[in-house]
Amino acid sequence: xxxxxxxxxxxxxxxxxxxxxxxxxxxxxxxxxxxxxxxxxxxxxxxxxxxxxxxxxxxxxxxxxxxxxxxxxxxxxxxxxxxxxxxxxxxxxxxxxxxxxxxxxxxxxxxxxxxxxxxxxxxxxxxxxxxxxxxxxxxxxxxxxxxxxxxxxxxxxxxxxxxxxxxxxxxxxxxxxxxxxxxxxxxxxxxxxxxxxxxxxxxxxxxxxxxxxxxxxxxxxxxxxxxxxxxxxxxxxxxxxxxxxxxxxxxxxxxxxxxxxxxxxxxxxxxxxxxxxxxxxxxxxxxxxxxxxxxxxxxxxxxxxxxxxxxxxxxxxxxxxxxxxxxxxxxxxxxxxxxxxxxxxxxxxxxxxxxxxxxxxxxxxxxxxxxxxxxxxxxxxxx
Amino acid sequence: xxxxxxxxxxxxxxxxxxxxxxxxxxxxxxxxxxxxxxxxxxxxxxxxxxxxxxxxxxxxxxxxxxxxxxxxxxxxxxxxxxxxxxxxxxxxxxxxxxxxxxxxxxxxxxxxxxxxxxxxxxxxxxxxxxxxxxxxxxxxxxxxxxxxxxxxxxxxxxxxxxxxxxxxxxxxxxxxxxxxxxxxxxxxxxxxxxxxxxxxxxxxxxxxxxxxxxxxxxxxxxxxxxxxxxxxxxxxxxxxxxxxxxxxxxxxxxxxxxxxxxxxxxxxxxxxxxxxxxxxxxxxxxxxxxxxxxxxxxxxxxxxxxxxxxxxxxxxxxxxxxxxxxxxxxxxxxxxxxxxxxxxxxxxxxxxxxxxxxxxxxxxxxxxxxxxxxxxxxxxxxxxxxxxxxxxxxxxxxxxxxxxxxxxxxxxxxxxxxxxxxxxxxxxxxxxxxxxxxxxxxxxxxxxxxxxxxxxxxxxxxxxxxxxxxxxxxxxxxxxxxxxxxxxxxxxxxxxxxxxxxxxxxxxxxxxxxxxxxxxxxxxxxxxxxxxxx
Numbered sequence: 001x002x003x004x005x006x007x008x009x010x011x012x013x014x015x016x017x018x019x020x021x022x023x024x025x026x027x028x029x030x031x032x033x034x035x036x037x038x039x040x041x042x043x044x045x046x047x048x049x050x051x052x053x054x055x056x057x058x059x060x061x062x063x064x065x066x067x068x069x070x071x072x073x074x075x076x077x078x079x080x081x082x083x084x085x086x087x088x089x090x091x092x093x094x095x096x097x098x099x100x101x102x103x104x105x106x107x108x109x110x111x112x113x114x115x116x117x118x119x120x121x122x123x124x125x126x127x128x129x130x131x132x133x134x135x136x137x138x139x140x141x142x143x144x145x146x147x148x149x150x151x152x153x154x155x156x157x158x159x160x161x162x163x164x165x166x167x168x169x170x171x172x173x174x175x176x177x178x179x180x181x182x183x184x185x186x187x188x189x190x191x192x193x194x195x196x197x198x199x200x201x202x203x204x205x206x207x208x209x210x211x212x213x214x215x216x217x218x219x220x221x222x223x224x225x226x227x228x229x230x231x232x233x234x235x236x237x238x239x240x241x242x243x244x245x246x247x248x249x250x251x252x253x254x255x256x257x258x259x260x261x262x263x264x265x266x267x268x269x270x271x272x273x274x275x276x277x278x279x280x281x282x283x284x285x286x287x288x289x290x291x292x293x294x295x296x297x298x299x300x301x302x303x304x305x306x307x308x309x310x311x312x313x314x315x316x317x318x319x320x321x322x323x324x325x326x327x328x329x330x331x332x333x334x335x336x337x338x339x340x341x342x343x344x345x346x347x348x349x350x351x352x353x354x355x356x357x358x359x360x361x362x363x364x365x366x367x368x369x370x371x372x373x374x375x376x377x378x379x380x381x382x383x
Numbered sequence: 384x385x386x387x388x389x390x391x392x393x394x395x396x397x398x399x400x401x402x403x404x405x406x407x408x409x410x411x412x413x414x415x416x417x418x419x420x421x422x423x424x425x426x427x428x429x430x431x432x433x434x435x436x437x438x439x440x441x442x443x444x445x446x447x448x449x450x451x452x453x454x455x456x457x458x459x460x461x462x463x464x465x466x467x468x469x470x471x472x473x474x475x476x477x478x479x480x481x482x483x484x485x486x487x488x489x490x491x492x493x494x495x496x497x498x499x500x501x502x503x504x505x506x507x508x509x510x511x512x513x514x515x516x517x518x519x520x521x522x523x524x525x526x527x528x529x530x531x532x533x534x535x536x537x538x539x540x541x542x543x544x545x546x547x548x549x550x551x552x553x554x555x556x557x558x559x560x561x562x563x564x565x566x567x568x569x570x571x572x573x574x575x576x577x578x579x580x581x582x583x584x585x586x587x588x589x590x591x592x593x594x595x596x597x598x599x600x601x602x603x604x605x606x607x608x609x610x611x612x613x614x615x616x617x618x619x620x621x622x623x624x625x626x627x628x629x630x631x632x633x634x635x636x637x638x639x640x641x642x643x644x645x646x647x648x649x650x651x652x653x654x655x656x657x658x659x660x661x662x663x664x665x666x667x668x669x670x671x672x673x674x675x676x677x678x679x680x681x682x683x684x685x686x687x688x689x690x691x692x693x694x695x696x697x698x699x700x701x702x703x704x705x706x707x708x709x710x711x712x713x714x715x716x717x718x719x720x721x722x723x724x725x726x727x728x729x730x731x732x733x734x735x736x737x738x739x740x741x742x743x744x745x746x747x748x749x750x751x752x753x754x755x756x757x758x759x760x761x762x763x764x765x766x767x768x769x770x771x772x773x774x775x776x777x778x779x780x781x782x783x784x785x786x787x788x789x790x791x792x793x794x795x796x797x798x799x800x801x802x803x804x805x806x807x808x809x810x811x812x813x814x815x816x817x818x819x820x821x822x823x824x825x826x827x828x829x830x831x832x833x834x835x836x837x838x839x840x841x842x843x844x845x846x847x848x849x850x851x852x853x854x855x856x857x858x859x860x861x862x863x864x865x866x867x868x869x870x871x872x873x874x875x876x877x878x879x880x881x882x883x884x885x886x887x888x889x890x891x892x893x894x895x896x897x898x899x900x901x902x903x904x905x906x907x908x909x910x911x912x913x914x915x916x917x
Binding site: 056059060061062063064066067070071073074075077078079081082084085086087088089092093095096099100102103105106107109110111114115156157158159160161162244245246247250336337339340343344347348351352355358359362365366378380381382 | 437444445448449451452453454455456458459461462463464466467469470473474475476477478480481482483484485486488489490492493494495496497499500501502503504505544546547548549551552553555716850851852856859860863867871874878881882888
């Protein structure tokens with residue numbers, strides 16, 4: 001195959017860096033509200049019928065939404081194999097916790113209402129809470145660690161060696177990032193519940209959403225200030241080859257300076273944090289004013305801004321190494337080969353529009369609020 | 384056996400993969416059976432077919448969700464426990480996984496929600512299309528995962544890059560149309576269809592024995608027996624195709640399955656049963672059938688099939704060659720940017736055997752320092768566990784033929800004996816329910832255990848593929864998975880049994896009204912709006 005020679009390796013790497021961002025944002029925008037609904041479940045819905053209403057708002061869509069996450073994992077494996085190898089093995093026990101939570105969640109949705117027993121149902125409700133809250137927290141904690149650099153190095157054979165442990169991941173800055181993630185996804189889940197339910201569940205969700213939007217802004221700003229003042233950045237010191245074979249050890253990297261330097265050299269990226277804050281502020285106003293559709297859109301903008309700000313600030317770094325900066329993974333030295341990136345791009349160009357089209361159609365078919373009557377009338381077929 | 388990180392990681396992978404594959408075959412087959420039933424409903428308008436669709440779809444849903452949930456573990460585990468593997472072959476192996484997500488997972492997962500929640504939200508035809516999309520999505524996902532697995536068995540379309548220290552793709556076309564992958568795909572999905580058919584057959588037989596839901600049960604048996612018989616034949620034929628392709632791609636696996644230690648004169652005989660012995664390096668008490676193995680393996684009477692001992696000698700040569708490749712690789716690495724064309728040429732000449740040098744890493748840090756004994760030991764390591772493969776394969780094949788017989792029997796009774804089934808045959812169908820799962824698990828065991836000591840055949844040894852984890856970490860997650868999965872299994876089984884006992888939801892008034900109209904129409908007084916195709 002020679003077609004791929006028509007696209008520069010460098011360009012393909014940037015495109016796949018962008019697509020990685022698109023997938024993570026896609027995941028946060030769709031599955032994000034499922035996680036938020038799970039985390040809110042015990043608090044916005046008290047009776048069995050209320051809980052079934054809340055669960056059934058995400059019932060028909062969570063499976064499709066979760067594929068954004070699965071595809072995110074697959075795309076990291078295929079387009080950024082070193083990132084996949086280092087992060088999944090390095091964050092080993094954290095990954096196991098995410099897995100356990102993500103396995104509980106589908107089973108919880110599907111099995112909860114299949115028996116009448118109260119103990120059975122309330123046990124699954126807590127499983128759904130864990131399945132929403134824990135991944136939301138750990139994803140944020142992971143991002144917080146990535147920003148600080150992770151204690152790994154690569155051997156000459158490019159075998160990833162990880163020196164940290166689970167508790168090392170739970171440092172103060174990472175926990176703050178974890179809370180930003182929880183607040184953001186709770187805001188998103190609340191916006192979804194307000195849109196899809198009515199009565200007491202919507203009312204409670206509105207209150208939680210209002211606070212979550214404020215907390216998101218406060219914690220995000222705090223995390224930004226802390227990043228500027230207390231977190232070391234990483235930078236290339238030697239020559240940077242952007243279209244060479246992928247081997248992170250071939251470039252030289254130094255720890256020091258501030259991530260905020262990115263905003264001096266590329267001022268336009270400030271649009272991301274501004275969007276993050278303004279979106280959450282609009283969502284706050286939307287919750288207050290009862291504008292359901294606008295609140296959802298504002299919440300989406302905020303999430304897009306917050307996630308983009310991390311990637312844009314760190315570019316071209318993807319996963320810096322805190323103990324041997326030369327092992328750091330960057331856009332220029334951690335990708336798949338030229339041909340693989342091209343093949344994957346072709347398949348993404350073919351399938352992503354199709355996916356977006358049928359996903360939109362499914363949401364359109366399911367448009368409208370879920371009510372207690374819907375749940376009770378179709379008790380056998382819904383969750 | 385001492386449990387180190389390699390053994391524990393293998394155990395965990397085997398456990399989670401085999402557990403995952405408890406749910407996958409039923410998903411593959413039942414999605415299609417449900418879609419067939421719904422299609423009949425759309426064409427005939429008869430309420431019974433919608434009730435059948437909904438009933439089997441409920442069981443499909445209980446099973447599907449665990450397939451999805453345990454599938455996430457599979458995707459994560461490569462990175463978590465097999466990070467050197469992920470680095471070394473991610474460039475090739477990752478692509479089909481990602482395409483699987485794009486092409487298959489989104490399709491099945493997006494529409495499976497509508498399949499359950501959308502009955503009142505769209506027309507009958509649209510809903511049937513949605514059900515078919517779920518079935519097609521599930522089956523596409525099997526295609527891509529088997530392209531990925533097929534590459535591990537027969538790594539085509541890739542070469543080693545000494546700068547990035549990994550395998551890189553040279554031809555996506557070769558990876559995609561890998562003959563091993565294509566044969567495996569049809570063999571695996573057909574096995575899924577057989578599993579679902581035997582399941583539907585067994586549950587329906589149980590209803591007939593109990594005298595419950597006989598209308599639903601008879602029709603379900605008709606669907607399951609005809610769909611299942613075609614699938615069971617396909618499993619056997621494509622299984623044979625897999626065997627044929629293994630003759631030139633995985634000679635060692637085939638020889639081990641056969642317990643064939645010495646190269647025989649063509650055409651080779653087939654060891655029907657016997658007792659392979661790894662210590663003595665021979666298969667004792669073998670019951671031999673002449674000519675058959677040669678026919679299966681080579682489809683000729685003259686081509687020779689190599690035995691295990693000759694293949695070990697061949698492996699020893701390749702190890703020596705691999706050591707040269709390793710030496711050249713170290714030269715290139717030491718020279719960095721100043722690597723000469725001679726160094727590269729020397730490496731490329733021997734690079735196909737680099738993986739064989741890595742087999743020595745179990746015994747010595749630098750393969751170049753290996754002793755003669757270590758080389759001989761590493762060469763014998765290329766022989767997988769012969770007795771295990773020998774028996775797993777024979778159980779699978781025997782079950783495969785049994786499925787053809789059972790399904791053919793029910794097909795004949797359903798077609799030509801007016802759907803009358805003797806009670807013994809119904810009991811047989813009930814007892815048969817678990818057997819397709821045994822066959823499927825045996826099949827995966829043969830495929831994966833038979834590839835040892837490699838994760839990627841001839842390219843990367845299993846012992847080198849693992850992550851740098853501690854025994855404690857892996858033991859902890861292994862214990863976690865065992866506990867967690869056992870609980871989920873009990874819950875799943877209890878719900879399955881509950882919903883099978885409960886039976887289908889029958890709308891009596893609706894069925895009566897339809898029957899009334901149907902009878903009216905037959906007696907010529909009918910209202911023309913109801914026109915069943917039957």
